[in-house]
Amino acid sequence: MKKILLLGGSNQQIPVIECAKKQGYYTVLCDHLIDNPGQHYADKFYCVSTTDKEAILEVAQKEKVGGIVAYASDPAAPTAAYVSEKLGLPTSPYxxxxxxxxxxxxxxxxxxNNFCTPKAKGFSSIEEAKKDISSFTLPVIIKPVDSSGSKGVSKLADINNLDKQIKYALSYSRSKRFIIEEFVDKFGYQVAGDGFSLNGQLVFRCFGNDHFNNNGLNPFVPISASFPYNMPQKIHEKIHLEIQRLLNLLNMKTGAYNFDIRIDKDENVYLMEIGPRNGGNYIPQVTKYATSVDMVEYAIKAAMAEDCSDIKMVDPKGYWSYYAIHSYKAGILKDIRINEDVKKNNIVESHLNYEIGDNIPVFRGANQTMGILIMKFTSMEDMIEKMDNSNLWINVVVE
Known part of the structure; x- marks a missing residue:
């Protein structure tokens, strides 16, 4: 039986373990958390950090795996590429x-390479940043160079808060580096979504609308993505071409991507983040409902050098979203109250990380999500309205 190495065993990463087993692979899982839920689904588990490249290489060699997947994990993606390259397994360049x-x-x-991109610079210390901050036009975004899920991200409008916001970013950086970049005003919704390249060609993508909680402690972490993207087809195609240009320049091969993209009022495309892995928050499951294309299955096939040539671009049908259940404050979870009509007509799947009576965290990043709802709608208008105004149909009660 061929073996596949999976990096990360959180609740959201269980689908890739289940899918790999369904495809007949022996699943080897690595995660630094000894109590991760994924270990109960995998055939074998190693308590090893997915960012420790040499330790993961050792596991891969010992188990003689045929492929490696960093599903829904930016921090683990370089590890997967590094180890795959060392062992001659399928991967895009490390x-x-x-x-x-x-x-x-x-x-x-x-x-x-002449892409539209905000002025930006990376730093290792507050002192370095203080010397350069006058060259930036406020407001700016300060964030760790190597975190995901919008952890450690903040918007600086008052120079007096520079020290505090840099320290916040550094607290989420493994390399203890941060980036300062000028703020990009978006036209319409920020673009979310996933895609897949075959031998470097973007053969599938499904764009959506990112929704944020502007009243939350971190207004830069999405609380929802709704599909399809509500811009004209010419904008979809323009985004596609810019992604393809990037993939060409980087000599990318076969695999999945997660997108965060902005369009300005002049319809310029800003590739804010192109993650070389499937999206989190059950985005692959949402896009499967919309297109019938199983991005989890293709991520596994790509890693295991299976034929992926049958994947095709499919336009979304219907209106679908994920919604991240979250809390404005930490405490004891007393109840999650959801409007009965929404329960009956809109919720397709519910994936909760907590039970009533559990201690729950305040929502500052994707890792503090209480759970994910996968939802369907009868119209674009209904979907956008509910995702922009979730306070009208869901209430998290915390004491």
Whole structure:
């Protein structure tokens, strides 16, 4: 039986373990958390950090795996590429994957290759940043160069808060580096979604609308993505061409991607983040409902050098979203109250990470999501309205 190495065993990563087993693979899982839920689904588990490249290489060699997947995990993506490259397994170039998951390197690459990108620079210390901050136009975004899920991200409008916001970003950076970049005003919704390249060609993509909670502690972490993207087809095609240009320059191969993209009022495309892995928050499951294309299955096939040539571009049918259940404050979860009509007519799947009576965290990043709802709607208008105004149909009660 062929073996596949899966990096990460959170609740959201269980689908890739289940899918790999369904495809007949022996599943080897690595995660640094000894109590991760994925270990109960995998055939074998190693308590090893997915960012420890040499330790993962050792596991891969010992188990003689045929492929590696960093599903829904930016931090693990470079590890998967590094180990795969060392062992001659299918992967895009390690240097390209590393660049895509390192925000200051990515911004510099975009600027060098004439993509639309905000002015940005990476720093290792507060002192360095203080010397350069006057060259930026406020407001700016400060964020770790190597975190995901919008952890450690903040918007600086008052220079007096520079120290505090840099320290916040550094607290989420493994490399203890942060990036300062000028703020990009978006036209319409920020573009969410996933895609897949076959031998470097973007053969599938499904764009959606990112929704944010502007009243939350971190207004930069999405609380929902709704599909399809509500812009004209010419905008979809323009975004597609810019992604393809990036994939060509980086010599990307076969695999999945997660997108965060902005369009400005002049319809310029800003590739904010192109993650070399499937999206989190059950985005692959949502896009499967919309297109019938199983991105989890194709991510596994790509890693195991299986034929992926049958994947085709499919236009979404219907209106679908995920919604991240979240709390404005930490405490004891007393109840999650959802409007009965929404329960009956809109919720397709519910994936909860907590039970009534559990201690829950305040929502500052994707890792503090209480759970995910997959939802369907009868119209674009209904979907957008509910995702923009979730306070009207869901209430998380915390004491």
């Amino acid at each position: 240097k390209s994957v590393e660049l895509l998951t390192n925000k200051d390197k990515f911004r510099a690459f975009l600027a060098e």
